[in-house]
Amino acid sequence: MVVSPGYFELDSIVQLSKTVQEVREYFNPALKIMGHLFTMCDPTINSDMSLRILRQTYPDLVLKTVIPRNTDLRDAHFNKQDIFQFAPHSKSAQAYARLIDELFHEQEAA
Numbered sequence: 126m127v128v129s130p131g132y133f134e135l136d137s138i139v140q141l142s143k144t145v146q147e148v149r150e151y152f153n154p155a156l157k158i159m160g161h162l163f164t165m166c167d168p169t170i171n172s173d174m175s176l177r178i179l180r181q182t183y184p185d186l187v188l189k190t191v192i193p194r195n196t197d198l199r200d201a202h203f204n205k206q207d208i209f210q211f212a213p214h215s216k217s218a219q220a221y222a223r224l225i226d227e228l229f230h231e232q233e234a235a
Contacts, residue, residue, distance in 0.1 A: 126158060129165040130175035138179070162224065164192035190224040193217060 128138050138161060149156045161183055166172045180187045193216050201211035208218045 126160075127162045127164055128175075128179060129163070130167075130169070130172040135175060135178060135182075138183075142183075158186060159228070160186050160188040162188050162190070162192065165194045166191050167194040188224065188227060190220060190227050192220045192224070 126138060126141055128134050142158075145156060145158060161179060163176050163179060166176065176187075176191065195215060195217040197212040197215040198208055198217045201208045204211060208215065208221060212218055
């Protein structure tokens, strides 16, 4: 699940987790969440606190990779390109590359 900094965003993760648990209970016991991806992170107290709360609440489910807020992402979307085409050396492109490595490494270990 993707989550960005903020009270309502964190509250939505709680609600979605309850929904996933209900789906697991009634329809699909094998359903599992790969993790929570913290995105649109900027160097603020709000972002730091939100990430800390998320990691405390779901210690085994928060992905290590954090995607920073970056104008390159918005500009890439506006130009109908992915971040790797638009700004391959940007902090966001590097973060998404780390995310890909993290997710594929998790898949191989499972």
